[in-house]
Amino acid sequence: MATKGKDVQSPLPDPQAQTESTAALLRELVAHLRQNRTQLREEWARRITRAQLLTAMTEEEIFAEATSVYDNYVEALETGTFEALQAYARNLSERIIPRGVETHEVVGIVLLLRDVLARSLFGKYHEDFDKLNRILDAYEPAANRIANTVAVGFVQERERIIRQQQEAIRELSTPVLQVRERLLILPIIGVIDPQRARQLTEQLLRAIRTNRAKVVVIDITGVAAMDSNVANHLVQTVEASRLLGATVIVTGLSPEIAQTLVTIGVDLSEMATVGDLQGGIEEAERLLGYKVVPLEELTPKA
Amino acid sequence: MEVPILKQGHYLIASIQSALTDADLSQLREALIERVGRFRARGVIVDVTALDVMDSFAVRTLRDIAHMARLRGAETVIVGIQPEVAFAMVQLGLTLKGVSTALDLEEGLAFLNVQTQLRIDRGPGRLDRG
Numbered sequence: 001m002a003t004k005g006k007d008v009q010s011p012l013p014d015p016q017a018q019t020e021s022t023a024a025l026l027r028e029l030v031a032h033l034r035q036n037r038t039q040l041r042e043e044w045a046r047r048i049t050r051a052q053l054l055t056a057m058t059e060e061e062i063f064a065e066a067t068s069v070y071d072n073y074v075e076a077l078e079t080g081t082f083e084a085l086q087a088y089a090r091n092l093s094e095r096i097i098p099r100g101v102e103t104h105e106v107v108g109i110v111l112l113l114r115d116v117l118a119r120s121l122f123g124k125y126h127e128d129f130d131k132l133n134r135i136l137d138a139y140e141p142a143a144n145r146i147a148n149t150v151a152v153g154f155v156q157e158r159e160r161i162i163r164q165q166q167e168a169i170r171e172l173s174t175p176v177l178q179v180r181e182r183l184l185i186l187p188i189i190g191v192i193d194p195q196r197a198r199q200l201t202e203q204l205l206r207a208i209r210t211n212r213a214k215v216v217v218i219d220i221t222g223v224a225a226m227d228s229n230v231a232n233h234l235v236q237t238v239e240a241s242r243l244l245g246a247t248v249i250v251t252g253l254s255p256e257i258a259q260t261l262v263t264i265g266v267d268l269s270e271m272a273t274v275g276d277l278q279g280g281i282e283e284a285e286r287l288l289g290y291k292v293v294p295l296e297e298l299t300p301k302a
Numbered sequence: 303m304e305v306p307i308l309k310q311g312h313y314l315i316a317s318i319q320s321a322l323t324d325a326d327l328s329q330l331r332e333a334l335i336e337r338v339g340r341f342r343a344r345g346v347i348v349d350v351t352a353l354d355v356m357d358s359f360a361v362r363t364l365r366d367i368a369h370m371a372r373l374r375g376a377e378t379v380i381v382g383i384q385p386e387v388a389f390a391m392v393q394l395g396l397t398l399k400g401v402s403t404a405l406d407l408e409e410g411l412a413f414l415n416v417q418t419q420l421r422i423d424r425g426p427g428r429l430d431r432g
Contacts, residue, residue, distance in 0.1 A: 205385030212405060236392040243388040243397070245381070245404035245413075 025138040029121070030078040036120060041070050044109075044116045051112065053105045057096070065092065066109075069150075073113060077142050082149050089153030097158055106154045110147045117143070174200050176207035182214040183284050184246075185277070189222030197233035201240055208246045215284040216241055219277045221252030231266040238271050247287060248272065251280035305330045307337060312344040313414055314376075315407070319352050327363040334367055338374045345414035346371045349407055351382030361396040368401040377417045379403065381410035 033040065045066045048054060054062050068088065076085040093106075121139065125132035169190065177185050186204055208216065218237070223230075238248040249272045253261075261268060274280040285292060303326060308315045314337055316330060334346060348364060350356070368378035379402040383391075391397065402417075404410040 201389055202385065205388055209385055209405070212409075214405075214409075239397045240385075240388040240392040243380075243383045243391060243403050244385065245406075245409055 021134075022138045025135055026077055026080075026142065029135060029139055030074055032121070032124060033074045033077070033117065037070065037074075040116055040120055041066055044070065044113050047112050047116060048109050051108060053108045053112075054096075054101060056099045056101055065096075068092075069109075069113065073146055076146050076149075077139075080142070082145065085146060085149055086153055089150045090157055093154045093157035097154075097161060103151070103155060103158070107147070107151045110150045114143045114147060170196060170199070174203055176203055178207075178211050178213070179281065180285070180288070180290065182212060183217070183281075183288060184208065184211060184213045184215075185217045185219060185281070187219045187222065187277075190224075192223060192226075192230045192233060194229065194233070197230065197237070201233070201237045204237060205240055205244060208241060208244050213246050215287050216246050216248045217277065217280040217284050218248060218250050219252045219280065220250065220257070221254070221277065223257070226257045226260060228264050228266055231261055231264075231268070235266075235268065235271065247284075249274055249280045249283055251275065251277050305333075307333055309337075309341050309343070312342075312418065313347060313411070314338065314341065314343045314345070315347045315349065317349040317352075321353065321355065322360070324359050327360055331363050331367050331370070335370045335374060338371050338376045343376045344418045346376050346378040347407065347410045347414065348378065348380050349382050349410075350380060350387075351384070351406070354384060354387060356383075356387050356391055356396070358394070358396055361391065361398060365398055365401055377402070377414060379410045379413050382406050 041063075045059075045063045048062055048066065049059060054065075057065070069092070072085050072088045076082055096106075118136070118139070121132065121135055125135055174196070175187070177187075179185050184204075184207055186200070188200065192200070204216065204218075207213065218234070220226075220234075226234075234250065238250070241248045251274045253273060272283075274283050282292075303320055303322070305316050305318055305322070305326065307330075308317070314334060316334060318330075322330070334348075337343065338346065346367070348367065350364075353360075364380055368380070371378045380398065381404045383403060402413060404413050
């Protein structure tokens with residue numbers, strides 16, 4: 001490949017030579033950044049505080065993080081590899097996300113560092129405009145890539161945490177419980193999205209089969225809001241259960257939900273609804289032929 | 303494949319054993335409706351446990367069987383719909399409205415016993431009052 005590349009006469013400047021000069025410029029740049037490390041780092045930390053970024057952290061913490069970011073930044077400029085920086089960004093995100101640091105703050109501080117360093121380059125080379133141009137040509141793509149890497153690392157970490165939490169919630173939130181022979185209750189808590197609705201229905205249908213349930217009480221006291229989609233999912237669940245021979249009683253519709261459903265015109269006439277879970281279980285017991293009486297009524301009178 | 307129809311007391315039991323073509327379904331419908339009269343059946347049970355797919359024609363035929371049998375004086379109950387089939391049916395909007403369903407054959411028999419008993423209990427009472 002290499003020999004073939006040399007055979008072809010290109011009118012453009014030799015890319016090899018160009019990379020070499022870029023590398024040389026970056027080396028010069030890195031030397032400059034190393035030399036002025038203390039001063040630039042302080043300037044950066046000052047500007048972070050002034051811009052009121054990372055307010056969740058103390059000044060000492062900001063300075064400590066700024067130092068490591070700075071060193072990683074210079075190292076990425078020097079080596080041209082981003083793995084170390086990526087790993088650091090992930091690690092940093094892991095530490096600061098639980099403290100409530102926002103995406104705009106992370107992007108903000110990296111961009112601030114870019115600006116601080118660019119300013120210092122202006123200061124150093126302002127007499128040699130040509131050199132300044134070439135230095136900036138070498139610096140800008142690398143700096144942008146670094147900013148990108150850190151921001152993407154942060155967002156990815158955030159998304160990973162969100163996904164993890166979603167899974168945890170999903171696993172926790174759909175128990176199907178048997179309270180009596182052939183009577184199941186399904187308390188729903190939280191937000192119902194299409195995926196969860198599907199999972200709920202599948203789980204309920206399987207439970208109806210394995211427990212040979214005749215009556216199911218679905219309690220939605222813990223559902224904060226309901227739109228027509230969710231209502232339709234609920235109707236579908238009720239109908240699917242009926243196909244398996246189980247009657248469904250829905251309990252715990254809050255006043256807000258009742259109003260919403262009537263206002264948006266969802267047809268719930270097929271659904272048996274009872275005010276609260278207790279009423280629902282009592283109704284289910286009636287359907288199953290149970291009667292709950294206090295013990296003293298059962299003991300024969302002497 | 304023809305679906306065997308068994309007579310059990312006052313009830314007819316049709317147990318579907320494999321996937322049916324549209325022609326088989328129509329044949330089942332005709333055979334059941336004819337036999338409701340011949341055996342003076344009070345109830346019909348269609349067992350679909352073996353079906354893992356239910357298309358719109360099958361659902362319509364089951365519904366028709368239920369409505370026709372009711373006109374001939376027999377109550378119909380569909381038993382053994384698989385959870386996956388139930389879910390798919392509901393998503394497709396095939397909900398068997400107005401047709402009774404039960405978990406399995408045993409439940410279906412229990413359901414019919416209650417239904418027919420109710421009718422026997424209630425029937426004369428109403429006439430007496432009138």
